[in-house]
Amino acid sequence: MSNNKIYILGIESSCDDTSAAITCNGEVLSNVIANQEVHAKYGGVVPELASRAHQQNIVPVVQQAIEQANITKEDLNAIAFTKGPGLMGSLLVGTSFAKSLSIGLGIPLLGINHMQAHILAHFIKEENGRTPPFPFICLTISGGHTQIVKVSDHFNMEILGETIDDAVGEAFDKSAKILGLPYPGGPLIDKYAQKGNPKAYKFSKPKVEDLEFSFSGLKTGILYFLQKNLRDNPNFIKENLFDICASIQHTIIEILMEKIKNAVQKTQIKHIAIAGGVSANSEIRKRLKLAEKQLGWSTYIPKFEYTTDNAAMIAISGHLKFLNKEYSDISVTAKARLKVNET
Structure with a gap:
């Protein structure tokens, strides 16, 4: 093992994707993701099925990541894994595997906060890649989280505001479900919105404090709006799908931008970053680019493959922890609930 190369294996198993990645000095050599198709027919993730699928996927996924990186497991310097937040059964699969491998290879273990990792994906070394300078603001938006975080250092994060009820990804997915679109529906709303008029229908925005978010009222508003229009015209959704999607997306992105x-x-x-699955949304990306011109912000938008759950973000977080010698004890446990400012 050469002294100047630090190889980190990252393992991510917080929800329904099993992922493994290898970084070398902060550069991604491989990032393998096994999706679980099994949940689509249930319209959402089934925890018991998710943990079973992780058990089947984890060995081949890790094996592939090591092969694609063109190294052997003996080259690894440490193993980083998601310890939370997430589905307990899913987290336990990754945690147990990472612990066993770390003992087997006699190398350090690095427990990673999944929410911090989404933000730290910005520090993956890329050609011509820009990393945000400290302090910066990060809008973390996903199926389970919506928060504005002040990032003062790699592991020094403070929540300035968050959702008081549903997450923004859930608002997208539930709206899609009401429209009869398959799961996950968020990306489909984004796709159909491209062809529609964002001002066609007006949905009321929730009135909440300052930097807090709320999406449950908006979901109810969308439901009532559709029920009313479907009574008058049973083909209302079919005939106006693009405009409805564009209007829903416009309203949600307006809330985020405000x-x-x-x-x-x-x-x-004025350094603004986005992270999490919903940061793949084309409209939020467009609006942030626009804010650079109009408001003089510097914006940092991750590559698509680092927006949804992936192990590259776990590996880069592990790399940064490894440099600080912040190793985890073998007694480290998975935690279903973990705030972004908790280790």
Whole structure:
């Protein structure tokens, strides 16, 4: 093993994707993801099925990641794994595997906070890649989280505001479900919105404090709006699908942008990053690019493959922890609930 190369294996198993990645000095050599098709027919993730699928996938996925990186497991310097937050059964598969491998190879273990990892994906070394300078504001948006985080250092994060009920990804997926679109519906709303008029229908925005979010009222509003229109015209959704999707997306992104503007005003920090699965949304990316021109912000948008759950973000977080010698004890446990500012 050469001294100047640090190889980290990252393992991610917080929800329904089993993923393994290898980084070398912060560069991604491989990032393998096994999706679980089994959940689509249930319209959402079934925890028991998810953990079973992780058990089947984890060995081949790790094996593939090591092969693709063109190294052997003996080259590894440490193993990073998601310890939370997530589905307990899923987390336990990754945690147990990482512990066993770390004991077997006699190398350090690095327990990673999944929410921190989404943000730290910005520090993956890329050609011509820009990394945000500290402090920066990160909007973390996914199926389970919606929060504005002030990032003062790699592992020094403070929540400035978060959702008081549903996450933004859930608002997308539930709206899609009401429209009769298959799961996961968020990306389909984004796709159909491209062809529609975002101002066709108006949905009321929730009134919540300053940097807090709320999406449950919006979901109810969308449901009532569709029920009313379907009574008058049973083909309403079919005939107006693109406009409905565009209007829903427009409303959700407006809410997100208003809150980021509030955060910038409050903190005077103009370096803005996004992270999490919903940061793959084309409209939020477009609006942030626009804000660079109009508001003088510097915006940092991750590559598509690092937005949804992936092990590359776990490996880079592990790399940064390894440099600080912040190793985890073998007694480290999985935690279903973990805030972004908790280790």
